[in-house]
Amino acid sequence: xxxxxxxxxxxxxxxxxxxxxxxxxxxxxxxxxxxxxxxxxxxxxxxxxxxxxxxxxxxxxxxxxxxxxxxxxxxxxxxxxxxxxxxxxxxxxxxxxxxxxxxxxxxxxxxxxxxxxxxxxxxxxxxxxxxxxxxxxxxxxxxxxxxxxxxxxxxxxxxxxxxxxxxxxxxxxxxxxxxxxxxxxxxxxxxxxxxxxxxxxxxxxxxxxxxxxxxxxxxxxxxxxxxxxxxxxxxxxxxxxxxxxxxxxxxxxxxxxxxxxxxxxxxxxxxxxxxxxxxxxxxxxxxxxxxxxxxxxxxxxxxxxxxxxxxxxxxxxxxxxxxxxxxxxxxxxxxxxxxxxxxxxxxxxxxxxxx
Amino acid sequence: xxxxxxxxxxxxxxxxxxxxxxxxxxxxxxxxxxxxxxxxxxxxxxxxxxxxxxxxxxxxxxxxxxxxxxxxxxxxxxxxxxxxxxxxxxxxxxxxxxxxxxxxxxx
Numbered sequence: 001x002x003x004x005x006x007x008x009x010x011x012x013x014x015x016x017x018x019x020x021x022x023x024x025x026x027x028x029x030x031x032x033x034x035x036x037x038x039x040x041x042x043x044x045x046x047x048x049x050x051x052x053x054x055x056x057x058x059x060x061x062x063x064x065x066x067x068x069x070x071x072x073x074x075x076x077x078x079x080x081x082x083x084x085x086x087x088x089x090x091x092x093x094x095x096x097x098x099x100x101x102x103x104x105x106x107x108x109x110x111x112x113x114x115x116x117x118x119x120x121x122x123x124x125x126x127x128x129x130x131x132x133x134x135x136x137x138x139x140x141x142x143x144x145x146x147x148x149x150x151x152x153x154x155x156x157x158x159x160x161x162x163x164x165x166x167x168x169x170x171x172x173x174x175x176x177x178x179x180x181x182x183x184x185x186x187x188x189x190x191x192x193x194x195x196x197x198x199x200x201x202x203x204x205x206x207x208x209x210x211x212x213x214x215x216x217x218x219x220x221x222x223x224x225x226x227x228x229x230x231x232x233x234x235x236x237x238x239x240x241x242x243x244x245x246x247x248x249x250x251x252x253x254x255x256x257x258x259x260x261x262x263x264x265x266x267x268x269x270x271x272x273x274x275x276x277x278x279x280x281x282x283x284x285x286x287x288x289x290x291x292x293x294x295x296x297x298x299x300x301x302x303x304x305x306x307x308x309x310x311x312x313x314x315x316x317x318x319x320x321x322x323x324x325x326x327x328x329x330x331x332x333x334x335x336x337x338x339x340x341x342x343x344x345x346x347x348x349x350x351x352x353x354x355x
Numbered sequence: 356x357x358x359x360x361x362x363x364x365x366x367x368x369x370x371x372x373x374x375x376x377x378x379x380x381x382x383x384x385x386x387x388x389x390x391x392x393x394x395x396x397x398x399x400x401x402x403x404x405x406x407x408x409x410x411x412x413x414x415x416x417x418x419x420x421x422x423x424x425x426x427x428x429x430x431x432x433x434x435x436x437x438x439x440x441x442x443x444x445x446x447x448x449x450x451x452x453x454x455x456x457x458x459x460x461x462x
Contacts, residue, residue, distance in 0.1 A: 232360045232361060233360065233361055234361070235359070235360075235361040236361040236362050236363060236364050237364060239361070239363055240363055240364040240366065243363055243366075244366060244368070274359060275363070277356050277357060277359075278356060278359070278362060278363060279363065351356070
């Protein structure tokens with residue numbers, strides 16, 4: 001699609017993103033997959049931008065994984081989400097910011113359901129009251145954490161120490177942007193830029209100096225889709241989806257992949273290892289893979305944070321090629337040391353993929 | 356290789372850009388009525404050979420249009436050239452000549 005067409009679409013799909021006072025709800029799985037991302041988000045918002053972000057210790061899962069895996073009924077999911085709203089209300093906040101794309105999708109789905117079926121909302125209020133004696137107000141503003149980083153992308157660029165350009169040649173880095181399915185595919189008007197060509201990550205990449213790669217399978221799912229992954233024998237479906245994307249993006253030789261979902265970076269990163277073992281194929285240059293980043297990690301790199309504080313040593317595909325291209329200094333010897341300087345142990349080496 | 360307990364699924368996507376359709380173009384040049392086919396399946400429904408084997412003219416034509424020639428030649432060899440399908444084709448596709456063209460251009 002031509003750039004002018006996309007710009008028109010992006011204009012049609014704009015959303016309001018709150019300016020301050022966020023009630024932040026974490027993801028169930030991101031802290032295991034990419035342990036530095038959520039911490040980096042809080043640091044950027046609170047320390048760099050001076051925003052009020054509040055986390056409540058009693059926040060629980062939204063049940064999105066169980067809901068999409070058909071083990072949690074919708075009424076249960078709605079009641080659990082109503083409890084999160086109640087905690088937010090009790091804390092005096094109105095702007096909900098989920099870290100997880102599936103949480104964002106589930107919150108959106110529930111709010112849309114209540115909008116069209118007020119009797120369902122009344123029923124859920126009754127369930128919540130009977131179970132916990134709590135009441136709630138629905139959020140005034142619901143924005144995914146990537147929406148918030150998108151909103152402040154210019155401020156981050158202004159404070160940034162590095163840009164998405166090759167520090168020696170000045171060439172913009174070629175970036176594949178991959179949006180989580182639950183961000184805008186269910187409710188296109190709830191995502192920045194709509195469902196076909198979401199702008200949320202593209203906006204960050206352009207602002208930070210990179211060049212977005214437009215490849216045929218750009219909107220294809222990464223393959224996470226909970227039921228595809230939860231049963232081991234089905235994981236071939238999941239990996240085949242990622243494989244299709246890698247094959248499609250390979251001719252464009254991207255420097256990195258940027259994602260905004262818990263599952264996408266996990267699978268686009270780890271499946272490169274599994275595919276290399278099964279097929280002997282790697283997609284980066286010189287036997288390496290294509291590094292995959294979350295938007296918080298990339299924002300942290302732009303701001304000059306230590307890559308190992310961002311948790312980049314937990315990636316399967318080595319991130320060093322991108323650090324070298326951007327000219328980010330790093331201590332290779334400290335990659336597997338914890339914050340006290342103790343060794344975390346060395347990971348096993350893959351047979352094919354160079355890390 | 357570690358035992359993952361699962362494996363890559365073979366991609367069933369039809370990639371028209373990647374598939375070599377040169378034989379299809381040669382067949383169309385030899386027998387232009389190929390273009391008239393609307394894949395209604397009348398030829399396959401009335402086929403005597405198809406009653407006893409897995410021969411299907413419609414399946415052959417679908418493969419030719421996609422540039423997927425696997426098994427097409429073997430199938431074309433099963434045709435007895437009786438011409439029943441040609442009598443019934445609502446679009447006037449010269450099916451016998453088509454089968455001969457397939458035999459000529461696909462090895």
